[in-house]
Each structure stands twice: as C-alpha cells, then as structure tokens.
Amino acid sequence: MKLFTLFIFLFFSIVVVSQNNIISEKQIDSLLQIVKKTASNSEKVKLLTSYSGKYRYVKNTKKLIYKAVDISEKTEEKDLITTAYYALGNYYYYNTQLDSSLIYLQKANDFVDEIKEPLFKSSILNSLGGVYKKQGNISLSLSTMLASKSYLDKIDTLTLSKEKVYKYKGQNLVLNNSLANFYNQMEEHETSLKYYDIAFQNALKLNSKANAGGILTNKGDLLLKMGNYEESLKILLEAKELKLEGNAPLRSIGNSELNIGIAYLKNGYYNEALKSYNKAFQIYSKINNPSGLINTLTERGILYNNRKEYTKAKEDCEVAKNLSIQHKDLEYQAKSCECLFEAYKGLGDFENALENHQLYVIANDSIFSEKNIKKFTQLQMQYDFDKQQEQQKLEAQEKELQRKLYLFFSITVLIIALLLGFFFVKNRNKNKLISKALDEKEVLLKEIHHRVKNNLQVVSSLLSLQQRQTKDSNAQQALQEGRNRVKAMALIHQNLYQDNNLAGVNTQQYISKLVTNLVATYKTTDKSIATNTNIDSLKLDVDTVIPLGLIINELISNSLKYAFINKNSGEISVALYIKNQVLTLEVNDNGEGLPKDFSIENSDSLGYKLIRSFSQKLDAKINLESSEKGTNITLKINKFKTE
Numbered sequence: 310m311k312l313f314t315l316f317i318f319l320f321f322s323i324v325v326v327s328q329n330n331i332i333s334e335k336q337i338d339s340l341l342q343i344v345k346k347t348a349s350n351s352e353k354v355k356l357l358t359s360y361s362g363k364y365r366y367v368k369n370t371k372k373l374i375y376k377a378v379d380i381s382e383k384t385e386e387k388d389l390i391t392t393a394y395y396a397l398g399n400y401y402y403y404n405t406q407l408d409s410s411l412i413y414l415q416k417a418n419d420f421v422d423e424i425k426e427p428l429f430k431s432s433i434l435n436s437l438g439g440v441y442k443k444q445g446n447i448s449l450s451l452s453t454m455l456a457s458k459s460y461l462d463k464i465d466t467l468t469l470s471k472e473k474v475y476k477y478k479g480q481n482l483v484l485n486n487s488l489a490n491f492y493n494q495m496e497e498h499e500t501s502l503k504y505y506d507i508a509f510q511n512a513l514k515l516n517s518k519a520n521a522g523g524i525l526t527n528k529g530d531l532l533l534k535m536g537n538y539e540e541s542l543k544i545l546l547e548a549k550e551l552k553l554e555g556n557a558p559l560r561s562i563g564n565s566e567l568n569i570g571i572a573y574l575k576n577g578y579y580n581e582a583l584k585s586y587n588k589a590f591q592i593y594s595k596i597n598n599p600s601g602l603i604n605t606l607t608e609r610g611i612l613y614n615n616r617k618e619y620t621k622a623k624e625d626c627e628v629a630k631n632l633s634i635q636h637k638d639l640e641y642q643a644k645s646c647e648c649l650f651e652a653y654k655g656l657g658d659f660e661n662a663l664e665n666h667q668l669y670v671i672a673n674d675s676i677f678s679e680k681n682i683k684k685f686t687q688l689q690m691q692y693d694f695d696k697q698q699e700q701q702k703l704e705a706q707e708k709e710l711q712r713k714l715y716l717f718f719s720i721t722v723l724i725i726a727l728l729l730g731f732f733f734v735k736n737r738n739k740n741k742l743i744s745k746a747l748d749e750k751e752v753l754l755k756e757i758h759h760r761v762k763n764n765l766q767v768v769s770s771l772l773s774l775q776q777r778q779t780k781d782s783n784a785q786q787a788l789q790e791g792r793n794r795v796k797a798m799a800l801i802h803q804n805l806y807q808d809n810n811l812a813g814v815n816t817q818q819y820i821s822k823l824v825t826n827l828v829a830t831y832k833t834t835d836k837s838i839a840t841n842t843n844i845d846s847l848k849l850d851v852d853t854v855i856p857l858g859l860i861i862n863e864l865i866s867n868s869l870k871y872a873f874i875n876k877n878s879g880e881i882s883v884a885l886y887i888k889n890q891v892l893t894l895e896v897n898d899n900g901e902g903l904p905k906d907f908s909i910e911n912s913d914s915l916g917y918k919l920i921r922s923f924s925q926k927l928d929a930k931i932n933l934e935s936s937e938k939g940t941n942i943t944l945k946i947n948k949f950k951t952e
Contacts, residue, residue, distance in 0.1 A: 332360075332364040332367065332369065332370065333369075334369055337369055337370070337372055337373065340356070340357075340360060340373065341372065341373070341376065343356070344356055344357060344376065350380055350381070350384050350386070350389060351389065353376075353377070353380050354377045354380055354381055354389050354392055354393055355392075357373045357374065357376050357377035357380075357396075358373075358374065358377050358392055358393065358395075358396040360373055361373045361374050361377075361396055361400060362396065362399065365403060365558070366399055366400040366402075366403035366404065367403075368404060370400065371400060374393070374396050374397050374400050375397075377392075377393040377396060377397075378393040378394070378397055380393075381393040387420055390420055391417050391420040391421050391429070392417075394413045394414070394416045394417040394420065395413075395414065395417040395429075395432075395433055395436070397413045398410045398411075398412075398413035398414035398416075398417060398436060398440075399414075399436060401413065402414075402436065402439060402440055402443075405443075407440055407443055407444055410440050411437070411440050411444075414433060414436050414437050414440065415437070417433050418430075418433045418434065418437065421433060423460065427460045427461070427463065427464055428460075428461070428464070428473070428476055428477060428480055430457075430460050431457045431458070431460040431461050431480055431484070432457075432480055432483075434453050434454070434456050434457035434460070435453075435454060435457040435480075435483060435484050435487060437453050438450045438451070438453035438454035438457060438487065439487065441453055442491065447495075450491065451491055454484065454487055454488055454491065455488075457484055458484055458488070461477070461480060461481060461484065464477065475515070478511050478514055478515055479511070479515055481507070481508075481511050482508050482511035482512050482515060482517070482520065482524075483508075485504045485505075485507045485508035485511065486504070486505070486508040486520075486523075486524050486527070488504045489501045489502075489503075489504030489505040489508060489524075489527065489528075490527060492504065493527065493530075493531050498531060498534075498535055501531055502528065502531065505524055505525075505527055505528040505531070506528075508524045509521055509524045509525060509528070512524055517555065518551045518552070518554045518555030519551070519552055519554075519555030519556065519557035519561070520555070521548075521551050521555070522547075522548040522549065522550070522551030522552035522553075522554075522555060522557060522561070522565070523548070523552065523557065523561055524548075525544055525545070525547060525548035525551065526545060526548040526549075526552075526561075526564055526565055526568060528544060528548075529541045529542075529544040529545035529548060529568055529572070530545075530568050532544065533568070533571060533572060533575065538572060538575040538576050539576060541572050541575075542569070542572035542573065542575075542576055545565060545568050545569045545572050546569060548565055549562070549565040549566070549569060552565055559592050559595065559596050560592075560593075560596055560598060560601070562592060563588075563589050563592035563593050563596070563598065563601050563605075564589075564601070566585045566586075566588040566589035566592065567585070567586070567589040567601065567604055567605050567608065569585045570582045570583075570584075570585030570586040570589060570605075570608060570609075570612075571608055573585060574608070574611070574612055574615070579612060579615065579616060582612055583609070583612060586605055586608060586609040586612065587609075589601065589605045590602070590605045590606070590609070593605060599632055599635075599636050600636065600638065602628075602629075602632060603629050603632045603633050603636065603638055603641045603645075604629075604641060606625040606626065606628050606629035606632075606645075607625070607626060607629040607633075607641050607644050607645045607648055609625050610622040610623075610624075610625035610626035610629065610645070610648040610649075610652065611644075611648050613625065613652075614648060614651045614652055614655065617655060619651075619652045619653075619655035619656045620652075620656065622648060622649075622651070622652040622655075623649065623652040623653065623656065625648075626645045626648035626649045626652060627645075627649065629641060629644075629645040629648075630642065630645040630646060630649060630665075633645055639672055642668075642672045643669050643672035643673045646665045646666070646668040646669035646672060647665075647666075647669040647673075649661070649662075649665040650662050650663075650665040650666040650669060653665060657777075659777060659778070789830065790866065790915075790916070792830075793826075793827060793830060793862055793866060813848030813849055813850055813851075813951070813952030814848065814849055814850075814851065814854045815846075815847075815848060816844050816845070816846075816847045816848070816849055816854070816885055817842075817844045817845075817846055817847075819854065819858065820842060820844050820858075820861060820883060820885065821842055821844065823858060823861060823862065823865075824840050824842060824861075824865060824881075824883055825840070827862065827865045827866060827869060828840055828865075828869065828881075830869075831866065831869035831870065836873060836876070836877055836878060836879070837877065837878040837879075838869065838873065838878070838879050838880070838881065839878070839879070839880045839881070840880070840881050840882075840883070841880060841881070841882040841883070842882070842883045842884075843882070843883070843884040843885075843886075844883070844884070844885045844886075845885060845886045845887065847885070847887070847951060848951055848952040849949060849950065849951055849952070850950040850951075850952055852950065853892075853927070853946075853948075853949040853950055856923035856926050856927055857894065857923075857927065857946075857949075859919060859923055860894070860919075860920050860923050860924065860944065861883065861894070861896065863916040863917070863919055863920050864896040864920070864942055865881060865883070865896065866916065867916060868881050868896070868898040868900060868940070869881070871900070871901075872898045872900025872901060872902075872939070872940065873898075873900050873901070874901065875901060876900065876901070879898060879899055879900055880898065880899050881896070881897070881898045882895070882896070882897040882898075883895070883896055883897075887951075891945050891946065891947060892945075892946040892947075892949045893943065893944070893945055893946070894929075894943070894944040894946065895941065895942070895943050895944075896941075896942050897939060897940070897941045897942075898939050898940055899938060899939040900939050900940065901937065901939075902935045902936050902937050902938065902939060902940055903933075903935040903940055907933075907935070909921065909931055909933055924944060926948075927944075927946045927947075927948050927949065928946070928947040928948035929944045929945060929946040929947065929948075930944070930945045930947075931943070931944055932944075932945075
C-alpha cells in the first residue's frame, strides 16, 4: 500500500500539467528544508519525487530527485528505492539523457512487484517504451508498450478502490496516447485514431484539459495528413482552447499555433495561416526550440510561395534547411529543399532551383525507404509478439495437462486435441509467413514505382529549366511537348505506388489528372476551356495504360493548341469504356475542326506518328470525324488487359 501511495503522487505529477512550469532555486532549497523536518522516509520520498514530476523534471529538480534516491538507498526499503529510481529515470528521459534513463527505469522494473502493483509495473514499462522509441528501437518500443497495456487489461477495475480507479484511468490516458503516437508514426491511421479517442475521453474524465488539448492536437495533425482539412482545423482550434484553459506549457501552445497555421493553409485561408505561423515563431524563438523553428519556418516559406512572395519564402526556407541539416531532421530537410526549389524557380534562379530539387529527391527517397524499414520492423515485431504470447499460452496448457495426466485417464483425448491444435497453429504460422513475404514484395514494388516516378520528375524539371533558357519558340514548344509525355508516364507510376493494387492503374484517377495537367499547361488567361470526362471504373495493366495515356496526351494537346485559336472558349470531352469486349476511347472538341484534306495516316507530325505507332501496339482502329463544329476521334482497341 505504501508503494502505491507514493506512485499516485508521482504519476499525477506527470499526467496533470502544472499550473506553473518553472521552479526557482529558492523554491528548491525551501522544499529541501521542509523535507528535513518531515518525520518518515516515505513522506520525504513522496514530496521530493512528486514535486519533481509536477515541474516536468526541469533541470534544477535534479537536487530533489538525487535527495530522494539518497534517502531511499540508505533505508534499503525496496518500495522507496523503486519510486526514486522511477523518478530519476523520468528525469533523465525529459532531459534527453536516454542511456541514463534506461539504466534507472530498468532498475525500477526489476524492483517492482508486478503481482502486488500491476499499475506501477505498467507505468514503468510505458516509460521504458518511450526511451526505446527515442533510441530508434521500434520493435522493442512497441512490444514494451503492449506489455504495459497487457498489465492494465488484466486488472479487474470492479475490485479497485476509488483512488486506484482514478489512477487506472490516468495510466490508460498516458498509454493510449503513446500507442496512438506510435501507430501514427507507422501510418496505421485508423488504429491511431482509435487510441487518440480513448486517450481523449480518459483525459476529460480526469478533468485534465491541457492533456486533452495535447491529444486533440495529435489527432488534428493526423487528420491533416489524411487530407481531412476542415475537420482538422475545427479540432485543432478546440485543442488550443483546452490547452489555454489548462495552462499548458508554451511549447505545447506553439505546437497548436503551428498546426492551426497548416490547417488554415490547407483550407485556403492564407492571412489566418500567416498570423498563426508568426505566433508559433515568436513562441519557439522565446523558448529556443530548434525543432519548432524548423517546422514553422518551412511551413511559413511554403505559404509565401503560394502567395508568390518568393524572396520571403527563400529566406525562411534557407534558415529551416540549415537547421534541419544541423539537427538531422530528414523530413523537414526534404520539405525545406522543396520549398527552396519553388522559391528559386519563382525568382528565376534556376541553378539553385535544380540543386535544391535534387536534394529534395534524395531526402524524400531516404524518408520513403526509412518508412518501409519501419513498416517491415512493425510487421516482424507484431508477429514475434503474437508468437511469444501464443507460446506462453501453449506452455501453460501443457503444464496443466501434465498435472492432470496422473489424475485422469481421459488425458489421451486431451493430447489428441493438443496435437490437432499444434498442427493448426503450425499451418496458420506458415500462412502468416507467406502473407508477410507477399507484403514485402508489394512494398518493394511500390518503392520501384516511386523511384521511377521521381526520376521522371527530375527529367521533367530538367526539360523545364532548359525550356526557360531557350529563346526559340519552336524549341520551347518541342520541350513542353516532351515534358507532357514524361508527365503522362510519371502519373502512371505515381498511381501505382499510391494504390494498394499494384497490378493495374485506376483509369478514372489517371485520365482525370492527365487532362487537368494538360489544360493547366496550355490554357491561357484569355480563353476558357472546359473539360468533361466520362471514364468507366477500370483497372488496366501498365502495358495498356502507357500507350493509351500517350495517345490521350497527343490528342488533348492538339486540341488545346489548334482547335480554339479563333475562339474565346471551348469544350473537350474524353470518354473511355468497354463495350462488346472492345475498349473504346473517344476524344471530342467543339473547336474549328481539321482541314478537309487532313489524314492521320498521311500526317508527318511527331504527335500523329506516335498516335499511329501506339495504335498499332494496341491493335486499335482509328476513326476521325471533323467539321466546322469540332473534331471527334474514336479508337476501338482490341488488345488490352484489365486487372
């Protein structure tokens, strides 16, 4: 009971954010004088450790914790030593001394009685999981956090006192938020949202508004990544209000301002976004937080690019880039380089634009590979953890059967049942291994398509830079047409690595993006060209989509260049469907029409040569109808493959 009482004080000094996060040396000395006058060693350790946690283990609380360790070690009382070591481990964790933190948390874990104090055991394991995560040991981190949760799940809350139920809810808050953050990092979004909701409800039950705001901020950030911008903004604004009501630390308020700025930007509210970014910058500058400054400067630079204020964007993102390299923040190194690419391009400094684009591609590829490694690690860890749990269960069953062997003759029937279960588990494990191998193959294929897409983007960027430096209009047009063909192929690989089905390309998404990109490329400010797509929901293999996409690219490009020369507006329609086992492509425009003597077969232009070549590859018949009201080109494709 003594250990539990100590832990209650220590736990809530961590979970409930303090009204004041600064403690002076004078306050420290005054508290040490009070401790001297305290009668029992238990009370002394309780006061020292609880105040350390209350002030979030800032550096000058080290005196308090060392005093608690000294008192507990002299008494040689196991409960007091466990509490003091747990506090010291948390102190080192909050001050990023991870090796020292690990030593004392492991000592506390060895001392704690997991039978009598499962809640304390769970808290120690959760802290250990946090250390492992910061050290990059993802497998051990998640297995430790899941072990922590298993201790909580075994507790029958109906048997707990009111005080212990309150503690149980608090521990669930911390653990579920930790698991949510982990699954967020691993891009298991639905699982992460589930844990955030559980943690948020626990925080409200504890009336811990600052923690509730922090959890909502995490959820809002995840919704941003998922593209749910309106709901994200609403949640982030609510989270900030909760933090302010709960007197959360400045760093936490800064995180809210930064995320709110990003949400405003995603929703198109540029002025509001800039105000939030400026507030975040002021906060992070005041508390000297490099990570927050990197994030804020990069996001503000992106906003300036959107507003075409390229000089300001360059200034912010150059600082962010240097800081991100210094602090080894790979994600924001990539984002700041991408921001600089757009800024230098807008300023006409193509040499620096290309240099930063190359750095962005390199960093982005590293991030993609790192995520895949983490995903592999997670799958392997989850498999190992499940296997360990299953093994422990089988061992317990076997011991029980051995005990009953000498008492009951019917043990033979149980042995047969065990054998059947063994072969069932063995077969299921084989299926898991096969499934894991298929998952690995799918991830590798996605990475291949991702790298091909990136390489094609580099080629497109090089052509763009060359186009800007070329004065001859014919050469510029030829380079633009080359870029369009490269983009058409890059879109295919982008769709493949973003889709769960790597065998085929979603024609609705691909053709819609292709048409949109082409109109954006050719449309001038004095013309209004509308597009209409009617694409069946098809999955076509790559060998079909590549020539099909390039044909569409040439036909749309021709319409945009020539069909509306003497018109202020027009419409282009694209349809793709299967009828009578024939894939049909129709491209129409209501432009001026082709010359009366025009023939696709006799045309010498590169575009129509490509159309003829790719039509032969698809075994397609071309039909052209043209008049003063517009042009209709239909392809009847016989050689295609759906997935």
